[in-house]
Amino acid sequence: DMLKGFLEEGYPLYCGESARRIIPNIQRLLERELARGSTVFFLCDHHAPDDPEFSMFPPHAIEGTAEAEVIPELANYKGEVIPKKTYSSFFGTPLEEKLKKLKPKKVIVCGVCTHICVLYAVADARIRGYEVEVPVDCVASFDEKSHHFALDYMENTLGAKLTNLVTSRAKPAKFEPLEAVLSGETADVYFARTVEILRKEGINPVATMEFFAGRAGVLCGMEEVKALLARVLPKGKCEVWALAEGEAIKGREVVLRITAPYQSYGLYETAIDGILAHCSGWAT
Structure with a gap:
């Protein structure tokens, strides 16, 4: 479904x-698979104007429209x-018969949406x-939580x-956050004061914090951040979404989102x- 209707704004x-x-x-x-002699199929949404899916x-992706084009x-x-x-x-396509004739060693699936x-x-x-092989950096969704659920x-x-087309899927190195960080010594006074006030008031609201890049670049340090969050966030009461280590990003693009009790x-x-x-x- 790498179609204009899903991949082009508007x-x-x-x-x-x-x-x-x-x-x-x-x-x-x-390019890699065609060079190896693989067969490529573009599976494309193609609906009648009164399709029940609507x-x-x-x-x-109505048949005959630009939206249904690759x-x-x-x-x-x-x-x-x-x-x-x-x-x-x-279902309702010739793909099964074509694969029977080809007898492929494996089927590689990519595109959108991961969870659909x-x-x-x-x-x-x-x-x-x-x-079946799924290169995780060749699939995506509009819903990040559903994307990860589907991969799992x-x-x-x-x-x-x-697999990963671009990078190895080897497990990242294990990082241990510094004690000075865990103790709160590195905290900006405004954040430290906010936590102090909340503790005195006896409240701990669930809040969402987003971090974003000021300019385009390559994201590094996310594995260290995940190691820190693993030590401090309560189990089962929070959500963390993050872009992957080494991913190319645009300016002002959100790279990390934490939803958890603020304290x-x-x-x-x-x-x-x-x-x-x-x-x-x-620069921070």
């Missing part, structure tokens, strides 16, 4: 910048377009006995192999900002 189901970020990686993937989603960044790569009317790449059509494609392929489900329930992380805002800025080469 359409009702535009998936956002996180989806556009995977386009260069998919280009690399296609009771759940706004009308999109994005220009990928359209010139050699591949067969297969229209589909449901989340499934197999990508997940169904992986499930359908695994049910039919195919070895594909790997641990469906048995798909998750648990208020003393560490300065440290988090400092780690990300220092490692990424920015």
Whole structure:
């Protein structure tokens, strides 16, 4: 579903910048696989104007419209377009028969959205006995929590192999936060005072804090930040969303979002900002 309707701004189901970020990686993937002699299929949403799916989603990818076309960044790569009317790449399409003839060693699935059509494609392929690979930096969704849920489900329930096209999936090095950071010694006076007041008042509101880059660059230091948050945030009462270590980012793009009882992380805002800025080469 790497279609204009999902990847170009202005359409009702535009998936956002996180989806556009995977386009260069998919280009690399296609170039690699075509050079190896692999067969490429573009599975494309293709709906009638009165499709029942429009009771759940706004009308999109209607047959004969530009919205249903493969994005220009990928359209010139050699591949067969297969229209589909449901989340499934197999139901009501010729894909199953084509794969039977090809007898591939494995099926590589990429595109959008991770938790909808990508997940169904992986499930359908695994049910039919195919070895499936999903490059995690070649899939995306408009919903980050659902994106990660789908990746976990594909790997641990469906048995798909998750890989990274650009970087190794080796586990990152383990970091231990400095005691001076854990003790709150590095806290800016404003954050420290806020936590002090909340403790005296006996309240601990759940708050959301976002960190963003002042300019474009490459994100570094996120693994150190995650190690710190793992030590200080209460179990089961918070949500942390973060871009991946080493990811290219745009100016003013959110790189980290913490939702948790404020007292648990208020003393560490300065440290988090400092780690990300220092490692990424920015000013705080």
